Amino acid sequence: MHVLRITLALVFALASTSILNLAYLREQGAAAALPPLSLRRPIASLRLLVADHGWVGGFAMESIGFALYVVALALAPLALVQSVGAGGIGLLAVASARLQHRAMTRRELAGALIAIAGLACLSISLSAGVGGGGRNGAIAPILVWVGGSVAAAVAVRALAARGGDWAASYGVAGGLLFSVGDICTKLATQGGSRIAFGAGLVGGYVVGTAFLQVGYQRGGALVIAGIATLLANALPIAAGTVLLGEPIPGGALGALRILAFAIVIVGAIVLARPETAGGR
Numbered sequence: 001m002h003v004l005r006i007t008l009a010l011v012f013a014l015a016s017t018s019i020l021n022l023a024y025l026r027e028q029g030a031a032a033a034l035p036p037l038s039l040r041r042p043i044a045s046l047r048l049l050v051a052d053h054g055w056v057g058g059f060a061m062e063s064i065g066f067a068l069y070v071v072a073l074a075l076a077p078l079a080l081v082q083s084v085g086a087g088g089i090g091l092l093a094v095a096s097a098r099l100q101h102r103a104m105t106r107r108e109l110a111g112a113l114i115a116i117a118g119l120a121c122l123s124i125s126l127s128a129g130v131g132g133g134g135r136n137g138a139i140a141p142i143l144v145w146v147g148g149s150v151a152a153a154v155a156v157r158a159l160a161a162r163g164g165d166w167a168a169s170y171g172v173a174g175g176l177l178f179s180v181g182d183i184c185t186k187l188a189t190q191g192g193s194r195i196a197f198g199a200g201l202v203g204g205y206v207v208g209t210a211f212l213q214v215g216y217q218r219g220g221a222l223v224i225a226g227i228a229t230l231l232a233n234a235l236p237i238a239a240g241t242v243l244l245g246e247p248i249p250g251g252a253l254g255a256l257r258i259l260a261f262a263i264v265i266v267g268a269i270v271l272a273r274p275e276t277a278g279g280r
Contacts, residue, residue, distance in 0.1 A: 009076030010084060012068045017088035019065035024212070024225035025095055026058030031216040039210055049213060066205070070185060078186045078240035083122050086233030086264070089226050090116045096222045108222055111270035115230055118263030122237070125257035136190055137243040142183070145239055146200060149180045157211075170215025171224040175231030177208030182236040186244070208232075234264050 030052050031037065037045040049055050072081045093112035097104045104112070153176040160169030181204030187197040208228070215224040238261065240246040 005075045006080070009072045009081060012072035012075070013081045013084035016065045016068035016072060017085040018091060019061050019068065020085075021088040021092040021225070021229070022095065023058045023061035023065060024092065024229075025099060025221050026061065027055055027213065028216040028221035028225065029099070030055035030058060031213045034217070037214045037217060039214060042210065045210075045213070062209075070189065073186050074189045077246045078183070078244060079237045079246045082182065082233040082237045082240070083119065086119045086122070086230065086237075087116070089119070089229050089267075092226055092229065093222055096220060107270060111226070111267050112222070113267075114270055115226075115264055115267030118260045118265075118267055121256050121260035121263060125253045125260060136194070137187070137245070142187065142243050145243060146180050146183065149176050149235065153177050153211075167215060167219035168223055168227055170211045170218065171227035172231065174208040174211035174215065174224070175228035176235070177204045177211065178228055178232035179235035179239075180204035181208060182232060183239050183243075186236070186240075230264055230267065234261060237261075 031049070034048050034052060034055075037048065039045075049059075069081070069085065072084075090112060093104060093108055097108070153173040156169050156176070157173045160166040181201050184197040184200035184204060187194045188201055212224055212228060218224075
């Protein structure tokens with residue numbers, strides 16, 4: 001792939017993740033101050049959100065970040081763009097603590113550092129594979145992947161509802177649905193009949209965003225948006241390899257990529273753990 005296209009894609013991806021994570025913080029601050037939101041009352045909840053200027057500003061930022069993301073996907077492989085986007089968890093962790101005028105807790109710091117370490121390993125492993133073109137991917141396995149992601153989001157929320165409405169489950173469900181939107185976005189940019197995947201793009205982002213807004217009233221931005229960010233980037237990177245044939249390096253770099261996915265998952269688990277009584 002042409003060096004200029006890759007360079008432009010990296011610039012757009014970096015700008016996108018910076019704007020998106022700042023938007024998540026603004027949305028969380030606004031949503032947390034609103035009366036209770038509920039997915040069972042979508043119209044009433046939407047009215048509460050759009051009536052709040054702070055939330056509307058955050059959503060506008062999120063929309064700009066998404067537009068930049070689409071441009072990056074049109075220029076470069078899915079795995080490369082997502083690896084840059086996933087690095088936003090570090091910005092989210094630092095900005096979240098600063099906006100609340102506090103130091104990061106040990107759990108937040110550990111989870112963020114573990115996730116960043118995994119993403120750094122992932123970026124290194126991608127250095128040998130950015131030139132491959134991949135393929136469009138077969139429809140059947142793509143539909144199975146997308147359907148499985150949606151089913152997993154539903155299952156996570158159902159289990160959480162039975163066990164005390166675990167706050168981080170909103171981030172997990174939102175991240176799974178965002179990953180569906182990301183994959184469908186890449187497919188839609190392939191053009192032709194695949195523009196129909198725009199429906200999955202819209203559905204994944206709309207419902208995923210709804211989960212995050214409700215989650216923001218139950219947990220901090222780092223936990224809810226942080227977990228969503230990790231899943232929304234790690235899963236499409238895997239999908240780029242499995243579904244679209246984006247190249248995996250051999251030897252040590254290939255092993256490093258596998259290790260990177262494991263480290264990112266550990267980071268997500270650490271971030272998802274409930275706070276102790278002392279907040280540490």
